[in-house]
Amino acid sequence: MTLELLTPAEMAEADRLAIAAGPFDGIGLMRNAGWAVATVVLARFPGARRVHVLAGPGNNGGDGYVVAKILQESGVAVSLWASGPPRTGSDAALAADDCPVPTKPLAEFEAGPGDVVVDTLYGAGLSKPLASDAARAVALVAAKGLPVVAVDLPSGISGDSGAVLGCAFAATVTITFARRKPGHLLLPGRDLCGELIVADIGIAPAVVEALAVKTFENRPALWRRSFPSPAVDTHKYRRGHVGVFSGGASSTGAARLSALAAARSGAGAVTVLSPGDAMQANAAHLTAIMLRQVDELADLHGFLADRRPSAFVLGPGFGVGDRARAFTLAVLASGSGAGSGVEGLVLDADGITSFRDEPGQLFAAAARPGAPALVLTPHEGEFARLFPAIAEDDSLSKLGKARAAAAAAHAVVIYKGADTVIASFDGRAAINANGAPWLATAGSGDVLAGIVAGLIAQGMPAFEAACAGVWLHAEAGSRFGPGLIAEDLPGALPPMLRDLFSLPPQSRSDCRPGP
Ligand SMILES: NC(=O)C1=CN([C@@H]2O[C@H](COP(=O)(O)OP(=O)(O)OC[C@H]3O[C@@H](n4cnc5c(N)ncnc54)[C@H](OP(=O)(O)O)[C@@H]3O)[C@@H](O)[C@H]2O)[C@@H](O)CC1
Numbered sequence: 075m076t077l078e079l080l081t082p083a084e085m086a087e088a089d090r091l092a093i094a095a096g097p098f099d100g101i102g103l104m105r106n107a108g109w110a111v112a113t114v115v116l117a118r119f120p121g122a123r124r125v126h127v128l129a130g131p132g133n134n135g136g137d138g139y140v141v142a143k144i145l146q147e148s149g150v151a152v153s154l155w156a157s158g159p160p161r162t163g164s165d166a167a168l169a170a171d172d173c174p175v176p177t178k179p180l181a182e183f184e185a186g187p188g189d190v191v192v193d194t195l196y197g198a199g200l201s202k203p204l205a206s207d208a209a210r211a212v213a214l215v216a217a218k219g220l221p222v223v224a225v226d227l228p229s230g231i232s233g234d235s236g237a238v239l240g241c242a243f244a245a246t247v248t249i250t251f252a253r254r255k256p257g258h259l260l261l262p263g264r265d266l267c268g269e270l271i272v273a274d275i276g277i278a279p280a281v282v283e284a285l286a287v288k289t290f291e292n293r294p295a296l297w298r299r300s301f302p303s304p305a306v307d308t309h310k311y312r313r314g315h316v317g318v319f320s321g322g323a324s325s326t327g328a329a330r331l332s333a334l335a336a337a338r339s340g341a342g343a344v345t346v347l348s349p350g351d352a353m354q355a356n357a358a359h360l361t362a363i364m365l366r367q368v369d370e371l372a373d374l375h376g377f378l379a380d381r382r383p384s385a386f387v388l389g390p391g392f393g394v395g396d397r398a399r400a401f402t403l404a405v406l407a408s409g410s411g412a413g414s415g416v417e418g419l420v421l422d423a424d425g426i427t428s429f430r431d432e433p434g435q436l437f438a439a440a441a442r443p444g445a446p447a448l449v450l451t452p453h454e455g456e457f458a459r460l461f462p463a464i465a466e467d468d469s470l471s472k473l474g475k476a477r478a479a480a481a482a483a484h485a486v487v488i489y490k491g492a493d494t495v496i497a498s499f500d501g502r503a504a505i506n507a508n509g510a511p512w513l514a515t516a517g518s519g520d521v522l523a524g525i526v527a528g529l530i531a532q533g534m535p536a537f538e539a540a541c542a543g544v545w546l547h548a549e550a551g552s553r554f555g556p557g558l559i560a561e562d563l564p565g566a567l568p569p570m571l572r573d574l575f576s577l578p579p580q581s582r583s584d585c586r587p588g589p
């Protein structure tokens with residue numbers, strides 16, 4: 075399956091480029107789309123009493139006229155309900171002229187048990203909340219519990235953001251064309267699409283390549299090639315050394331969870347950096363993970379000079395305040411950024427909240443040439459603390475917010491949730507879709523921070539490490555299932571790592587590098 079996600083605007087451009095390149099003109103692509111949909115309807119609902127095609131005024135409606143014609147010619151009982159005539163001269167108008175099924179006004183739409191609905195009201199061109207005739211149809215279909223086959227997107231869902239504009243169909247199956255759109259993966263769109271099918275309608279891969287798309291689904295093919303594999307003659311420090319800052323005596327567990335996850339992700343050495351009052355608590359629970367006392371900045375500088383760590387985690391259980399800020403800024407001031415020294419800092423939880431009043435200080439430190447890569451891992455609440463203006467901007471989708479935040483912070487932002495978005499300041503972004511509700515458990519985020527730091531420590535670039543960490547973490551949760559607690563996650567990583575290493579080289583493609 076392809077990784078690129080096309081915004082509706084990019085998809086319209088792909089349509090234009092494909093039509094210019096041939097062999098299909100606009101109505102040719104529309105016929106291909108209609109055939110793809112009709113095939114699914116016939117295969118999935120062979121016993122349908124009647125199929126109701128709901129056609130909008132644009133080209134999504136055009137697909138509907140093609141579907142209605144094919145189904146009627148196949149012997150299916152078809153009703154066609156239109157919200158208005160297609161624009162004169164459009165491909166949809168050509169499809170309507172060629173359709174023998176008479177239209178009835180959408181406002182009079184009615185259906186009964188055993189019927190199936192094909193939703194071709196609005197797709198990529200949805201521009202405002204559904205009007206009253208469409209909203210009535212959505213309510214009627216939901217009340218009767220009829221199956222819906224949505225074309226391109228369930229009407230009412232934004233292809234850009236996955237948001238519902240007014241109301242939307244909840245589809246049984248959605249058929250989209252050429253590539254998926256962000257709205258198919260972002261919530262609530264993902265839930266309302268039902269099963270998602272991507273149909274090939276004759277748009278060549280070269281057309282999509284020409285768009286230089288920067289948004290992807292987060293799957294191993296996106297980052298597998300840069301996933302670290304140890305060389306046969308390696309030693310532990312060459313496999314990266316992660317420092318994890320521990321909180322005080324009563325809050326040490328989060329750092330140990332992060333540290334264990336960093337070790338499981340393949341880092342050769344991991345050290346918990348503990349304040350003096352927590353040394354005993356940490357020592358009592360650590361075996362393979364090392365422990366070092368760090369109370370003051372001078373202690374941190376000593377660790378940096380003696381042990382040459384390559385990545386850090388700061389935040390889990392650490393406490394909010396001056397100390398978090400000072401350590402963060404010291405780490406960001408330390409990297410060489412040239413293959414030696416500190417390669418990255420994963421700033422999580424209290425580490426993020428510590429900069430709520432002075433985010434500019436953090437962003438300037440991250441933007442310094444040669445600074446270690448900064449990875450921020452906010453959930454919604456932490457995101458709003460660090461990026462209040464972006465969080466409040468209702469014109470931005472979750473994807474847009476993550477991108478804007480990454481650009482502002484000169485960072486890689488992992489905007490967590492059931493539809494986690496990973497965005498880099500270079501413009502690339504990925505949407506994760508393999509998560510599971512079991513991951514919403516205390517300590518789960520600490521594990522994610524540790525995995526990402528462990529991968530950065532081994533030399534994986536920060537965006538790829540963030541994507542890989544999110545995917546592995548989600549996959550671990552999905553595979554473990556009910557009963558999951560955060561302590562289970564690091565131990566669930568090895569089988570997935572084995573699977574990754576056993577992938578054949580030809581399946582290891584990379585995402586387009588940033589500028
Ligand atoms: N040849 C091709 O290009 C191919 C295209 N294909 C198909 O085309 C679809 C995209 O077509 P599209 O761009 O015409 O957009 P579409 O979703 O039909 O709606 C636009 C119209 O609806 C109107 N409108 C919007 N929201 C509204 C609302 N809430 N309530 C009322 N009106 C509303 C909007 O009005 P406006 O915003 O201009 O005021 C405009 O008139 C795509 O999803 C795929 O299915 C495939 O066949 C492959 C080949």
Ligand SMILES: [K+]
Nearest residue numbers: 193196227229
């Ligand atoms: K639709």
